[in-house]
Amino acid sequence: SQTIHQWPATLVQPVGSPLSLECTVEGTSNPNLYWYRQAAGRGLQLLFYSVGIGQISSEVPQNLSASRPQDRQFILSSKKLLLSDSGFYLCAFGEDRANEKLFFGSGTQLSVL
Amino acid sequence: DQQVKQNSPSLSVQEGRISILNCDYTNSMFDYFLWYKKYPAEGPTFLISISSIKDKNEDGRFTVFLNKSAKHLSLHIVPSQPGDSAVYFCAARGWDDKIIFGKGTRLHILP
Numbered sequence: 001s002q003t004i005h006q007w008p009a010t011l012v013q014p015v016g017s018p019l020s021l022e023c024t025v026e027g028t029s030n031p032n033l034y035w036y037r038q039a040a041g042r043g044l045q046l047l048f049y050s051v052g053i054g055q056i057s058s059e060v061p062q063n064l065s066a067s068r069p070q071d072r073q074f075i076l077s078s079k080k081l082l083l084s085d086s087g088f089y090l091c092a093f094g095e096d097r098a099n100e101k102l103f104f105g106s107g108t109q110l111s112v113l
Numbered sequence: 114d115q116q117v118k119q120n121s122p123s124l125s126v127q128e129g130r131i132s133i134l135n136c137d138y139t140n141s142m143f144d145y146f147l148w149y150k151k152y153p154a155e156g157p158t159f160l161i162s163i164s165s166i167k168d169k170n171e172d173g174r175f176t177v178f179l180n181k182s183a184k185h186l187s188l189h190i191v192p193s194q195p196g197d198s199a200v201y202f203c204a205a206r207g208w209d210d211k212i213i214f215g216k217g218t219r220l221h222i223l224p
Contacts, residue, residue: 090157100164
């Protein structure tokens, strides 16, 4: 069965520090991968999605970036965090077009101070 | 530009009654619509979906209705139970596999 792992669960970082959140998927190949952020009053905002290795689409201009170095690994990064980067970050995967569902990780609560 | 809109931030329903959560969308090219349930500090879990070629899909206590002409869908939960208290997100899938979520509706089931 497919599983998705996301870590860390919580993170407190000072403004201006770098960020690296990692997400890995098991039990499926060539998944679509997504990064979402839930900020207060903003719902689930799509940040990045990827339909294959090295293929990243950015949805929101910001100081975050994403990379997909392996088929089932998706990394969210920042060189310098801003206060506005605080939020609950969620990684998700979709199997293929025939299966419309997304499966989410347990999320990372990021607090930038 | 919000393509998926949930205009009610919160909804309170008596236990045992029907809960109706609404969602509007603007993009007529969406091919699937999904509903997710989310508890605090957890990832959303899938509830039910509907293809754009259908107008109704039912799964146990959950039914989703799609009105394409109005670009509107709704989730009906009947009967509502205490464990249904959560935030509910409406989502839509585009031709490019991009899945857009609404802002969510917080459902409170009252005893």
